[in-house]
Amino acid sequence: MIKKLLQGFLFGIGFMVAVLLIISLLNLSGISFTNESKVVNSGASEAYKDKTDWRELNLTDKIEKTSGLALLRFNERENKYMAAYVEKVFTNDKSVKLPVVVGQRIEKSDYYAHEGHLNNRNGVLFIYSGNPPKKMEGAYLYNDRLVGLQDMPLNLFIEKFKALSDN
Structure with missing residues (x-):
């Protein structure tokens, strides 16, 4: 039972790391998940x-x-x-x-x-x-x-x- 709990916990941590990496990569490419707006075309x-x-x-x-x-x-x-x-x-x-x-x-x-x-x-x-x-x-x-x-x-x-x- 504890083994299954630890496996689930490790899976959750791995999943969160993957999500954070994806969000970081998207932010680096200019896509933002925040409420801040970026001015692309000032004209x-x-x-x-x-x-x-x-x-x-x-x-x-x-x-x-x-x-x-x-x-x-x-x-x-x-x-x-x-x-x-x-x-x-x-x-x-x-x-x-x-x-x-x-x-x-x-x-x-x-x-x-x-x-x-x-x-x-x-x-x-x-x-x-x-x-x-x-x-x-x-x-x-x-x-x-x-x-x-x-x-x-x-x-x-x-x-x-x-x-x-x-x-």
Whole structure:
């Protein structure tokens, strides 16, 4: 009986040593079992932090920090497929070059319309900040109102942006 107990005890110790060795090897290769996160790509984490900070801004601050806008409109294709194209581009400074141009197709903004959405979702406004500009937000337009930005009318948003650009 004691012999079986000792065998089980030795097996347990051997098993624990094997598990510890495996964990050590995984940690050496960069895989961690702790709550600490390792930054692999600082550019990606910076972009995430920028967008997180952006979301916390109020609407006035967002407009003030905006360096460019790209207005997308939809063209209906077959089966109510709505294809998005850049209709207008606005910048607050001639040195700001947005990564989109008028007439460019933006496939990520395409969608299939259904019933009531066919007529009232009529565009997307991409908002860029900084120079070089980074896309910070995309707001859908429903009847030319920015529903994600306090339901502000598109024309008012552009007016406020242009007013700040003139100063």
